[in-house]
Amino acid sequence: MAWLKQKEWPWWQAGLLLGLLNMFAFFTANYYLSTSTTFSRAAGMIVSLFSPEHVAANAYYQAHMPIVDWQFMLVIGIFIGAWLSAKLSGSFRLSLVPTLFASRFGPGAAKRWGIGLLGGVLLGFGARMADGCTSGHSLSGAAQLAVSGWLATAGFFVAGIATALVVYGRRNY
Amino acid sequence: MGPLQITGTARLLLGLATGIAFGFILQKGQALKYQKILDALRLRDFTIWKLMFTAIGVGMIGIHLMNAAGLATLQIKPTILSANLLGSLIFGVGFALLGFCPGTCVGAAGEGNLDGLASGVVGLLIGAGLYAEVYPYLLPDFLKVGALGKITLPQLLGLGVWPTIMLVSALLALAVWYLDTVDRGALAVEPKKTGLTAPSRA
Numbered sequence: 001m002a003w004l005k006q007k008e009w010p011w012w013q014a015g016l017l018l019g020l021l022n023m024f025a026f027f028t029a030n031y032y033l034s035t036s037t038t039f040s041r042a043a044g045m046i047v048s049l050f051s052p053e054h055v056a057a058n059a060y061y062q063a064h065m066p067i068v069d070w071q072f073m074l075v076i077g078i079f080i081g082a083w084l085s086a087k088l089s090g091s092f093r094l095s096l097v098p099t100l101f102a103s104r105f106g107p108g109a110a111k112r113w114g115i116g117l118l119g120g121v122l123l124g125f126g127a128r129m130a131d132g133c134t135s136g137h138s139l140s141g142a143a144q145l146a147v148s149g150w151l152a153t154a155g156f157f158v159a160g161i162a163t164a165l166v167v168y169g170r171r172n173y
Numbered sequence: 174m175g176p177l178q179i180t181g182t183a184r185l186l187l188g189l190a191t192g193i194a195f196g197f198i199l200q201k202g203q204a205l206k207y208q209k210i211l212d213a214l215r216l217r218d219f220t221i222w223k224l225m226f227t228a229i230g231v232g233m234i235g236i237h238l239m240n241a242a243g244l245a246t247l248q249i250k251p252t253i254l255s256a257n258l259l260g261s262l263i264f265g266v267g268f269a270l271l272g273f274c275p276g277t278c279v280g281a282a283g284e285g286n287l288d289g290l291a292s293g294v295v296g297l298l299i300g301a302g303l304y305a306e307v308y309p310y311l312l313p314d315f316l317k318v319g320a321l322g323k324i325t326l327p328q329l330l331g332l333g334v335w336p337t338i339m340l341v342s343a344l345l346a347l348a349v350w351y352l353d354t355v356d357r358g359a360l361a362v363e364p365k366k367t368g369l370t371a372p373s374r375a
Binding site: 006008009011012013014015016017018019020021022023024025026027028029030031032033035036039040042043044046047058059060061064068069070071072073074075076077078079080081082083084085086089091092093094095096097098099100101109112113114115116117118119120121122123124125126127128129130131132133134135136137138139140141142143144145146147148149150151152153154155156157158159160161162163164165167168169170 | 175176177178179184185186187188189190191192193194195196197198199200201202203204205207208211214215216217220221223224225226227228229230231232233235236237239244245246247248249250251252253254256257258259260261262263264265266267268269270271272273274275276277278279280281282283284285286287288291292293294295296297298299300301302303304305306308309311312321323324325326327328329334337338341
């Protein structure tokens with residue numbers, strides 16, 4: 001129990017457990033740790049509220065139906081698990097703007113949320129075009145030795161590093 | 174025997190439980206922290222790199238052992254050079270601007286970061302929705318450029334599965350070892366920078 005209340009686990013413990021969790025997913029669900037398809041399904045549900053015909057006629061939603069499946073529940077679980085872990089260690093804090101962002105761009109929430117929103121849109125669009133994210137392609141695809149997984153992982157980090165260096169540089173804030 | 178066949182509500186609950194463990198581990202591993210993710214991308218702190226490489230290595234060996242024992246079925250995503258490359262580069266820009274990836278964004282929201290929820294999750298829904306609208310136009314041409322099917326590294330390298338796993342494991346272990354020495358070096362310098370020794374004389 002003390003272990004569950006720890007503020008952090010060393011990287012090798014967390015990494016080992018994520019690898020084991022992926023094995024568990026393969027065995028119990030015949031599926032792998034992955035998240036981004038859920039955002040397509042959820043977007044389809046939201047669009048359906050306004051125009052179900054549009055969603056029914058769209059080729060992408062036909063291939064990724066707006067339904068709640070194993071992965072959809074997994075994504076909801078991530079939220080609960082992170083909350084639980086933070087609560088147990090007493091590190092749960094409501095925050096509007098990350099400290100690093102505030103020291104670079106100022107404490108205003110509008111700027112952070114605007115840039116974050118743009119980032120989120122690119123993230124969602126890119127993940128669906130690449131057919132996976134850092135979970136599906138990197139944790140799971142690379143582990144299966146899929147060429148797509150290693151290629152996408154390289155792309156995520158090359159563009160991520162370049163953008164982070166342009167936005168923040170390497171210096172200490 | 175193969176993987177378990179769990180269906181219906183039990184499968185949904187299983188997904189929820191797996192997700193709770195996923196979020197729990199990510200939170201404990203510091204992988205949901207904006208600072209940690211940005212510092213990983215700024216090449217200042219390699220905690221997340223080491224965590225990811227470890228997870229990939231353990232998963233790789235474990236999943237292939239289970240596959241050999243008939244306990245898991247590999248599920249290789251097809252390689253489409255155009256979509257994998259352009260999509261992952263767009264993703265990378267978003268990754269650095271938001272400071273989270275899709276999974277960590279949901280986790281960060283659970284940890285109390287309202288920006289993860291308001292800008293991250295909302296942005297992800299918009300981005301995924303936009304892609305669904307664009308997809309029909311990409312389908313006939315763009316998504317056929319460099320479509321190589323469900324290929325794997327062993328096939329690409331012309332090596333057996335286990336030799337490839339040994340090679341990749343060795344490279345991952347070497348990378349983790351090297352990045353760890355870099356992190357330890359940075360840690361040893363840090364106290365001087367932040368001036369932790371100064372106040373005692375005041």
